[in-house]
Amino acid sequence: MAQKFICDGMLGKLSRLLRMIGIDTAYSNEGMAILLSARREERIILTRNRQLRGRKDVFFVEATTPEQQLHVLVERYGLWSDVKPFTRCVLCNERLVAVEKAAVKDKVPYFTYEHHDEYARCPGCGRIYWKGSHYKNMLREVEAVLGRGSYEKNT
Numbered sequence: 333m334a335q336k337f338i339c340d341g342m343l344g345k346l347s348r349l350l351r352m353i354g355i356d357t358a359y360s361n362e363g364m365a366i367l368l369s370a371r372r373e374e375r376i377i378l379t380r381n382r383q384l385r386g387r388k389d390v391f392f393v394e395a396t397t398p399e400q401q402l403h404v405l406v407e408r409y410g411l412w413s414d415v416k417p418f419t420r421c422v423l424c425n426e427r428l429v430a431v432e433k434a435a436v437k438d439k440v441p442y443f444t445y446e447h448h449d450e451y452a453r454c455p456g457c458g459r460i461y462w463k464g465s466h467y468k469n470m471l472r473e474v475e476a477v478l479g480r481g482s483y484e485k486n487t
């Protein structure tokens with residue numbers, strides 16, 4: 333089963349990058365309550381809090397930029413095969429569900445609707461996702477960070 337994570341309050345950008353590539357990543361800014369959530373949901377805690385260093389359910393993140401942090405994690409946990417961009421909501425970590433084009437007609441800009449046929453919706457917050465220019469830029473960014481291959485086939 334794919335490794336799951338929980339980011340602490342200092343690693344919000346990292347949590348969004350991980351979700352962007354499809355990795356199940358919770359987020360908590362409630363201090364030590366993160367230990368309980370992590371145990372209950374079998375998640376590895378990602379933190380820059382030195383007090384938590386050395387625990388076996390904790391990965392202490394040394395890297396300072398979110399892009400470096402993502403790279404280190406993918407290497408450390410061998411996440412290559414789990415990378416599936418465009419499958420998870422960047423905001424709330426829910427799995428996206430494919431929706432019919434007709435169902436999003438009044439929910440996306442006209443230009444978008446005219447040019448794209450595939451849509452997905454977050455069951456949590458209702459946000460609509462599509463593979464537009466934003467998606468393509470994101471994919472290039474991910475490939476640059478991870479420094480290998482094309483992940484488009486995984487979506």
Ligand SMILES: [Zn+2]
Nearest residue numbers: 421424454457
């Ligand atoms: Zn959402």
